[in-house]
Amino acid sequence: MxxxxxxxxxxxxxxxxxxxxxxxxxxxxxxxxxxxxxxxxxxxxxxxxxxxxxxxxxxxxxxxxxxxxNDPNFDKEQALQKHHSKLVEKRNRLDKLIVTVEKSIANLKGEYPMENKEKFAAFKENLIAENERKYGEEIRNKYGNKVVDASNAKLRGMSEDDYAAMQALEKELFDLIKQACPTGDPSSSLAQKAAEKHKEWLMYSWPEYSEEAHAGLAEMYVADERFKAYYDKVIDGGAEFLRDAILIFTGKKAI
Amino acid sequence: MxxxxxxxxxxxxxxxxxxxxxxxxxxxxxxxxxxxxxxxxxxxxxxxxxxxxxxxxxxxxxxxxxxxxNDPNFDKEQALQKHHSKLVEKRNRLDKLIVTVEKSIANLKGEYPMENKEKFAAFKENLIAENERKYGEEIRNKYGNKVVDASNAKLRGMSEDDYAAMQALEKELFDLIKQACPTGDPSSSLAQKAAEKHKEWLMYSWPEYSEEAHAGLAEMYVADERFKAYYDKVIDGGAEFLRDAILIFTGKKAI
DNA sequence: CATAAACCTTTACGTAACGTGAAGGTCAAG
DNA sequence: CTTGACCTTCACGTTACGTAAAGGTTTATG
Missing domain, CATH: 1.10.1660.10 (Multidrug-efflux Transporter Regulator; Chain: A; Domain 2)
Structure with missing residues (x-):
């Protein structure tokens, strides 16, 4: 044709x-x-x-x-796969925007107290996603993760101090993992302390905490290579160990 | 603050x-x-x-x-309600795009035959929605519905002939409703013929037919004032009558 | 108390992805 | 054979800001 x-x-x-x-x-x-x-x-x-x-x-x-x-390495099917996951991400962000509208209506009627921060959180997720898309891959490769995370952190409206505190928390978390992992027991008090610390760390970037989401993230730490590599760099097997600790911490797995 | x-x-x-x-x-x-x-x-x-x-x-x-x-009639809550429904629409269109990607992947692998038209149908829905948003309300008020529908039809890649055929179908449908409605029996053969005609008419603008969607649209014909007015203009009670006929036609309602 | 860092101001030109004519050549139908 | 619906290449206009430049204000700190 x-x-x-x-x-x-x-x-x-x-x-x-x-x-x-x-x-x-x-x-x-x-x-x-x-x-x-x-x-x-x-x-x-x-x-x-x-x-x-x-x-x-x-x-x-x-x-x-x-x-x-125009890149000779361009692969049509792979590109379509990526489109698929990005579109799903976009839909998820849309879902959050929809929830934000609902809350805003309730807020307007005085039925629900809403912080100003929450009013824009969903919009900012779009920004963070865009930021990742534009510079993420490139910068992560060139300068490592810190730049990107710092940039994302800034977008979330974090102060420099908050960011420093978050970095400190992460270091504590790493230390805990380094100590607890060799014991091999994710239910140990040290391991559980690590899971707790991880939750604290999360709270800096998450609008609200839920055990389901926390457990879900833990699973991803093993499933997604990027995350896995990040925690395995701390200590070998760190990703799996942290996942198990979190699963127990969130009550998603028996001891 | x-x-x-x-x-x-x-x-x-x-x-x-x-x-x-x-x-x-x-x-x-x-x-x-x-x-x-x-x-x-x-x-x-x-x-x-x-x-x-x-x-x-x-x-x-x-x-x-x-x-x-800046319009003095601007109503915050009403605006938020509109945002909500528009965002939901947007999500629905995203859903279709996601399905399109999936089909395109299958098509690429030779597992699913796909017409070129289908490859762009979901994108064009975005266009149609935008077209509606930009000119719809204004033009509908000023010149009636025909201009908008014709414009939407054109966007869907319809030929003038197709559009004329669709108009003719709609007239037939109106005639059937006008005849059948006074009998008050939506299960009558005339009424069922109207439902069948309505399906034919739909097929001009829908990528694929399903009884669920057809029945859903029928419900909307009564729920949404704009549609209701459209069919009630043909004959009083026309919207309800057509809905009942379609519900029976699609097997969603017993006779 | 100074002075630098981190704000804020206006002015003004740059940009991406087209939209919108203008001026003119091409093609199928009546 | 001409009329209307195509196509072509300029070339300038538009929207929603980004990005200096040049300078005033506020705040943290030595």
Whole structure:
């Protein structure tokens, strides 16, 4: 199937101008140009345009999309998988915004007391996610995690002091893990103290605590390589040990 | 609680520049300006900023936000209610996008045949929603529904012929309702023919048919005043009658 | 008490991703 | 064979801020 610029625009719900612009910036070149200068697009371009729209939906700027999609290592399926998880994340953030509206209505009616901070927490999650997307991967690789975390912390409205306190807490947590892990007993009082410390640490960045969420995060510490590496760097097997300690701490696992 | 520009910016996760800009365009004026020209914001401004961010989240342009919020008839609670339903709509559209990604992955693997039209259907729903938001209310009031529907139809990639066919179908549907309604029997063959016609009509704008969705829409025809008025205009009680006919047609209600 | 750091101010130009004509060539239908 | 619906390339306009620059104010600290 071949498409002129107008046909493709119609199919995809974008304007011809947009397609010309994408041609100009080397994001989406037509399959060929016919004798009289008309742009002709084929199936490959249709699929590529769909990919572009997914990126755009996730607020990735065009320059970045060009860089990603023109990379010889670009893998269509992998990209779609990533789109999927990002869209799910976006939906989760939307869920929180919806809850915020509900609370704000109740607040307006005087039925629910609401701190100003809470009124914007869900919006800021969007920002944090964007911040991660834009600079996260790059900066994490170049300068390590601290810069990104500090930046995220700042976004959450933390003072420098709070951030320092959080860093200190994390150090205590690391020390506890280092001590408790070799015993191999995640129900030991030292291990439970670590779990408690971890909760304290969490409270700096979480709007509210729940055992379910805490336990869920613990599972992720082992499932997600990035986190696993982070705690295994402290001491070998640290991630699993912390997870087990937290699962016991939150009552999700018997001793 | 009083906030300087930086404090409020920090709280809400926006830049001071943004707040100055909102001041400039009369969207958010500080509560007062102190002796040395500093902008000072209070609780009222905090809440107003939250409202602004909700509008922004829904891609309403600032000019429109100014118009809406500076309108003396502006009702905070009503606005929040609207935000809520719009956010839910947005989440529903996100859900469809997520399904589209999943299908596209299957398609890529050759496990699922996918028409090009389907690849963009979910994106176009966003467009249709935006189109409605921008021009819908205004134009519906000024020129009636036809213009908007035609515009939406065009967005869906319908040809003029298709649109004409859809209009013809709708007229047939109206005639059937007009005939069947006075009998008062939604299970009559005429009424069921109307339900069938309604399904046909739907198929022009729906990507796929399901009895659940059809029945759900029928319920909405009575619940939502706009729709109710639309069918009651054909014949008094038309909305309820059509709903009952559809509920029987879809097997959601016994005869 | 000074002085530097961390705020704040206005002014003004830069930007991304197109929208919107203008001026003109191409193509299918009647 | 012409009319209307396409297409083309300039080229300037728009929105919602980002980003210095140049300077005044407030607050923490030696």
């Amino acid at each position: 071949e498409y002129t610029i107008g046909k493709l625009a119609q199919l995809a719900g974008v304007s011809p101008r947009t397609l010309r612009y994408y041609d100009e910036i080397n994001l989406l070149k037509p399959a060929k140009v016919n004798g009289s200068g008309y742009r002709i697009y084929g199936q490959e371009e249709v699929d590529r345009l769909q990919q572009i729209l997914f990126f755009r939906e996730l607020d990735v700027d065009l320059e970045t999309i060009v860089a990603i999609m | 009083e906030y300087t520009i930086g404090k409020l910016a920090q709280l809400a996760g926006v830049s001071p520049r943004t707040l100055r800009y909102y001041d400039e365009i009369n969207l958010l004026k500080p509560a007062k300006v102190n002796g040395s020209g500093y902008r000072i914001y209070g609780q009222e401004e905090v809440d107003r900023l939250q409202q602004i961010l909700f509008f922004r989240e829904l891609d309403v342009d600032l000019e429109t936000i100014v118009a809406i919020m």
